[in-house]
Amino acid sequence: MTDVTRRRNAAATRQALLEAARDRFIRLGYEGTTLRDVAADVGVNLALIKRYFSSKEGLFKAAVAATPRFLGRDDGIPGDVHSLADALSHQLSAGAWPEFGEHPVLMLLRAAGDERVDALRGQALLDAALQVLAAAGHSSVDDADDDLLLRAELLVALGVGVAVVRSATGLQPLRDATAGQLSSPLRDVVTALIEPPTNAP
Amino acid sequence: MTDVTRRRNAAATRQALLEAARDRFIRLGYEGTTLRDVAADVGVNLALIKRYFSSKEGLFKAAVAATPRFLGRDDGIPGDVHSLADALSHQLSAGAWPEFGEHPVLMLLRAAGDERVDALRGQALLDAALQVLAAAGHSSVDDADDDLLLRAELLVALGVGVAVVRSATGLQPLRDATAGQLSSPLRDVVTALIEPPTNAP
DNA sequence: CCGCCATGTCAACAAATGATGACTTAGCTG
DNA sequence: CAGCTAAGTCATCATTTGTTGACATGGCGG
Numbered sequence: 001m002t003d004v005t006r007r008r009n010a011a012a013t014r015q016a017l018l019e020a021a022r023d024r025f026i027r028l029g030y031e032g033t034t035l036r037d038v039a040a041d042v043g044v045n046l047a048l049i050k051r052y053f054s055s056k057e058g059l060f061k062a063a064v065a066a067t068p069r070f071l072g073r074d075d076g077i078p079g080d081v082h083s084l085a086d087a088l089s090h091q092l093s094a095g096a097w098p099e100f101g102e103h104p105v106l107m108l109l110r111a112a113g114d115e116r117v118d119a120l121r122g123q124a125l126l127d128a129a130l131q132v133l134a135a136a137g138h139s140s141v142d143d144a145d146d147d148l149l150l151r152a153e154l155l156v157a158l159g160v161g162v163a164v165v166r167s168a169t170g171l172q173p174l175r176d177a178t179a180g181q182l183s184s185p186l187r188d189v190v191t192a193l194i195e196p197p198t199n200a201p
Numbered sequence: 202m203t204d205v206t207r208r209r210n211a212a213a214t215r216q217a218l219l220e221a222a223r224d225r226f227i228r229l230g231y232e233g234t235t236l237r238d239v240a241a242d243v244g245v246n247l248a249l250i251k252r253y254f255s256s257k258e259g260l261f262k263a264a265v266a267a268t269p270r271f272l273g274r275d276d277g278i279p280g281d282v283h284s285l286a287d288a289l290s291h292q293l294s295a296g297a298w299p300e301f302g303e304h305p306v307l308m309l310l311r312a313a314g315d316e317r318v319d320a321l322r323g324q325a326l327l328d329a330a331l332q333v334l335a336a337a338g339h340s341s342v343d344d345a346d347d348d349l350l351l352r353a354e355l356l357v358a359l360g361v362g363v364a365v366v367r368s369a370t371g372l373q374p375l376r377d378a379t380a381g382q383l384s385s386p387l388r389d390v391v392t393a394l395i396e397p398p399t400n401a402p
Numbered sequence: 403c404c405g406c407c408a409t410g411t412c413a414a415c416a417a418a419t420g421a422t423g424a425c426t427t428a429g430c431t432g
Numbered sequence: 433c434a435g436c437t438a439a440g441t442c443a444t445c446a447t448t449t450g451t452t453g454a455c456a457t458g459g460c461g462g
Contacts, residue, residue, distance in 0.1 A: 208458090208459095209457090209458065209459070235448080235449065235450085236449075236450065236451095237448090237449070237450090247449095247450090247451095248451090248452075248453095250450095251450090251451065251452070256450080256451080257449095257450065257451095
């Protein structure tokens with residue numbers, strides 16, 4: 001945004017536009033984001049967006065492509081239920097994602113009815129559920145029955161819900177919960193969902 | 202909408218407008234809903250909305266006021282953790298809310314940045330969390346420590362997440378999950394959150 | 403039957419917003 | 433330095449959408 005090395009530097013300007021757009025898309029959704037505001041954030045003329053991204057939809061797709069998925073990041077895939085719970089705690093803690101302001105999954109969820117984005121969004125959530133299953137020791141989809149997949153998706157839904165609730169309300173203490181505070185309850189949930197207490201004969 | 206008894210009947214027309222608006226607000230959010238579409242749904246002129254609700258914001262607030270809260274409905278407040286889990290299973294099952302199409306909580310979450318709606322939304326979610334606490338045997342807020350409140354809010358977030366994920370994606374098997382299928386996992390989650398397995402000394 | 407008033411329609415305005423082509427300027431290259 | 437091209441600006445258009453005042457009309461009370 002305030003990059004000094006951006007004097008008639010196309011790549012840097014394009015990048016700045018992308019970041020400004022991503023920030024607004026995450027906070028305000030597709031409809032709520034105006035191209036004029038994005039251009040103003042960067043201090044550049046509206047028409048440049050057309051040059052670099054063709055249209056608002058092009059800008060949105062580029063922003064989506066440049067945003068990490070739900071359980072994706074660089075943390076690597078958690079190998080067991082405990083590290084999965086820890087990864088969730090960190091992803092859902094208050095200070096996480098300082099570069100986005102909100103949880104990046106919100107951008108996907110606030111998208112317009114575009115077909116390609118819909119597919120991307122569904123895939124991202126399914127991927128997350130599969131990662132949960134992997135952490136539970138199931139390497140392939142067919143390895144798990146529908147009930148287990150449903151349980152994994154419920155865990156993903158919990159993550160989505162936390163992100164949504166935090167961004168939409170000031171609900172305390174959830175709003176400011178740290179990873180440390182989330183850790184204990186989330187461990188309980190993960191364990192209960194993926195390793196039910198009394199289910200084996 | 203297709204009420205035959207609606208020939209120059211102000212009350213019925215007003216009600217039809219309210220229902221059409223509610224449906225669109227829930228599915229498409231505040232920004233995504235246009236007054237022209239709402240009027241067209243009812244088969245009435247756009248200007249009538251101004252007459253009955255003053256403005257789009259007035260229409261939205263009326264729709265919010267006429268929509269049940271999260272754990273509110275008429276089911277009554279669940280008295281223990283098991284009936285709480287069952288109530289959740291039913292509220293979050295695929296066929297629930299036939300009169301809205303989606304879970305009504307989505308209307309609150311997709312609201313514009315209006316101050317009063319923000320407050321309403323926060324209050325609705327807090328109420329839901331308090332109901333969860335009540336089901337856990339805590340009659341007042343002060344009765345519970347922050348950790349327990351956080352756990353209750355996580356359960357509410359799970360509900361919100363399920364509603365959001367279902368409305369935004371075709372994620373299976375969550376999308377079509379019945380109350381029966383949700384029951385077992387949700388019981389595990391509720392128990393784990395509200396009655397942690399190994400916490401007492 | 404007739405007029406009145408609630409009910410509803412019509413046409414038009416203004417603001418916001420995405421899209422677009424013509425124009426300008428800075429910085430490199432020869 | 434001259435000039436060409438990429439980078440950026442400007443003014444404007446078309447569309448959508450909320451808002452609004454003037455107008456039409458149907459049913460009910462007298």
